[in-house]
Amino acid sequence: MTAPVRLLLASASPARAATLRSAGVEPLVLVSGVDEPAVVERYGVTDPQDVALVLAKAKAEDVAARWEDAEGAPDGGVLVVGCDSVLELDGEAFGKPADAAQALERWKGMRGRSGVLHTGHWLVDAREDDGPVTGATLGAVASTTVHFADVSDAELEAYVATGEPLAVAGAFTLDGLGGAFVRGVEGDPHTVVGIGLPLLRELLAEVGVRWTDLWAPRA
Template structure:
């Protein structure tokens, strides 16, 4: 059985490899804005879960593996004022995010969806989400500008990372650290169990 990661995220791939999984990476190509626009006033958790589900479904429709579990993920940052934000995309938006978050806390929401494929056919689906509180430090303006200049925060949820340059400016997390990296190992294990699968049977790297 192949573990298929429906994501181009290097962080998710690194987390899985460190935890004994060598996934087949197949990027979904889903238009996230279109998926979000198709939803009627979704709650933040519903939004990230719907996006994860859309990615998993898109990859399942094209996957050539006859026996596989396909895992889709999506992460967004829920700010203290209730605004839900994804990847900044531009230096200007990244600077705005850090101005909002500096010295405060926000909730990183990660949606997960898993599709089970047997004999080339979809047999089971499950999904869920997890929230982890992120405590931001108070970097100086020069530090923020230098961080944005690395390009790192432009294409990651909320405009920060825990494992990269951004880690210098994160005071701590309450909850599952792996979810902040893009894929929650505990939630993925639980969702696999919902489908009757044991994570240890999917390990490809010897303990």
């Protein structure tokens, strides 16, 4: 009997896991141990799309290498997906703010303007050799334009005080408290949450896996 196809998410992001679950995919999760600044320095990248992609690749490949020894690893191997998001504003890449002061400063520069949220995706085919395994490692970037509301100083201070902006790339969410401060998006909204489902479906197709193969059984 062929083992079911399982997706292993190389991310600690609850929003990414929740997005997959809402789409019928129950991911396994193993958080990468990647030193993000060190990776960016090693590759020497500065373009926001390149930063997002090399970090996604590093995370996926780190987790794929460690998965075999992980407790509870299922038979049949896995498909590993790593993601990383950066916000591009004025040609500069912004990840998670270092502290509340930086988050507030960034928001004052973002409000009433538009930026582009780039999410890098990297897929590693780490399935075992008893099926249609490709051994592929491939990736792509999904980009979505985000239009920010002209938020008041008082609203920004209250938002930053919640701590939410400190935990996410670009210092905002679409699916959380920050949703009221986003006027609209152009592109895949899943990308803004952290994992673009249409792009992931295309990457899976390149290794011979249908999106529906990942759907968890329904009761």
